[in-house]
Amino acid sequence: MRLHVIGLGGAGGRVADRLAAAHGSDPFLAGVNAFDTDMDALGALDALGEERRYRFGDAAGGDGLDGDLHAGRRLGDAHASELGRAMDDQQPSLAEAFLIAVGLGGAAGAGAAPALAEELSRLYDAPVYAFGFLPVPSETEAPGDDGPAGGTRERESPRTPHRPLAERNAARTLDALSDRCAAVFPFDNAAWLRPSETLGGARDRLNGAAVERVAALFGAGETPEGTETPQQVLDASDVARAVGSDGEIAAIGHATQAVESPDSGSRFGLGLFGSGEPAEVDTSAAVSAIETVIRKATRGKNTVEVPDGRADRTLLVVGGPPAWLNREAIADGRRWLAEETESDAILSGDAPVHDGDAVSAVVIRSGLDEPERVRELRETIE
Numbered sequence: 001m002r003l004h005v006i007g008l009g010g011a012g013g014r015v016a017d018r019l020a021a022a023h024g025s026d027p028f029l030a031g032v033n034a035f036d037t038d039m040d041a042l043g044a045l046d047a048l049g050e051e052r053r054y055r056f057g058d059a060a061g062g063d064g065l066d067g068d069l070h071a072g073r074r075l076g077d078a079h080a081s082e083l084g085r086a087m088d089d090q091q092p093s094l095a096e097a098f099l100i101a102v103g104l105g106g107a108a109g110a111g112a113a114p115a116l117a118e119e120l121s122r123l124y125d126a127p128v129y130a131f132g133f134l135p136v137p138s139e140t141e142a143p144g145d146d147g148p149a150g151g152t153r154e155r156e157s158p159r160t161p162h163r164p165l166a167e168r169n170a171a172r173t174l175d176a177l178s179d180r181c182a183a184v185f186p187f188d189n190a191a192w193l194r195p196s197e198t199l200g201g202a203r204d205r206l207n208g209a210a211v212e213r214v215a216a217l218f219g220a221g222e223t224p225e226g227t228e229t230p231q232q233v234l235d236a237s238d239v240a241r242a243v244g245s246d247g248e249i250a251a252i253g254h255a256t257q258a259v260e261s262p263d264s265g266s267r268f269g270l271g272l273f274g275s276g277e278p279a280e281v282d283t284s285a286a287v288s289a290i291e292t293v294i295r296k297a298t299r300g301k302n303t304v305e306v307p308d309g310r311a312d313r314t315l316l317v318v319g320g321p322p323a324w325l326n327r328e329a330i331a332d333g334r335r336w337l338a339e340e341t342e343s344d345a346i347l348s349g350d351a352p353v354h355d356g357d358a359v360s361a362v363v364i365r366s367g368l369d370e371p372e373r374v375r376e377l378r379e380t381i382e
């Protein structure tokens, strides 16, 4: 689907930049922008062209907002239409979905996100989704008090900036985005940190994991021109049906498994008869690879925890070299997922990747019980 990604604030900008670096020429990424009040943060991006970066909010004097969410909201309200216009050269009217990426604990991005979501919904028919990083607990703790391993940890890795208001900002922004977006995809930074890591040291790895999942989901139905069309094409309306339009929280699970790239058509001489017929792949190997990736995508670490694995709605996309996409195995995987999630509303699609060297699965779950970390955050403002 044609996706337009807008990264707001420091974290959002870095994710937008990373998406542009890894997927800038992929057909699904129709537009990318990074908007921030902070000149230095925008200046530190390297894949996004100057024309895609935009500093807003003169009142911030070119700096960040140091966690002042009220100031961020004010700036967002004042500049939303200006930000909407700053996207215009990338034909946002052709986008089939918008994705606002933001660090929920901050102020510049989190403050502007609700107003921008409202503005985009007013201007365009396409759904507006939010992808938001949840803060880690150590951000709100007093400096130096970073849990039992705290002292050493801070010496070993870049410091995580102290943001006393991060949890409350995140709770307020989650609520505001749920009211204004079709769906919210939280990414739980804390769940993705390894025991010895700080957020400052791990953020590039986390951003890579986030980008991989965004691309796996939104790029799934989009095959480069001239390649095979998926048998069950995944389109923007499938994603919309899976995640709903009521601002519910959705989780993305993703897994890949390396497989041997079948030498497409080699048995008959590639292209000689225009057959492009795939070489044979051992059926049991294909079945096992598909079963493994679907289970890993479901039970492995998702962008946010799915309590008891349960969901009202589920979307499954299985990708890989066409010869590996065994129909029966995918159908079995769907049945397994239906039981696992207690959901009977499972949509699915294929993502054939010619010359690919991995089988992959993306599992989206929406209509979840509240994840523990989201509940903790919400309690900070009750």
Ligand SMILES: Nc1nc2c(ncn2[C@@H]2O[C@H](COP(=O)(O)OP(=O)(O)OP(=O)(O)O)[C@@H](O)[C@H]2O)c(=O)[nH]1
Binding pocket: 008, 009, 010, 011, 012, 014, 036, 038, 063, 064, 065, 066, 067, 068, 102, 103, 104, 105, 106, 107, 108, 109, 110, 133, 134, 135, 136, 139, 163, 166, 189, 203, 204, 206, 207
């Ligand atoms: N995964 C990830 N999370 C980040 C990153 N940078 C910041 N965060 C998280 O996002 C929150 C907001 O940080 P920023 O995006 O830098 O904040 P901002 O929107 O620029 O707002 P101010 O700095 O307050 O003006 C932090 O509290 C962290 O939890 C990043 O690069 N990756």
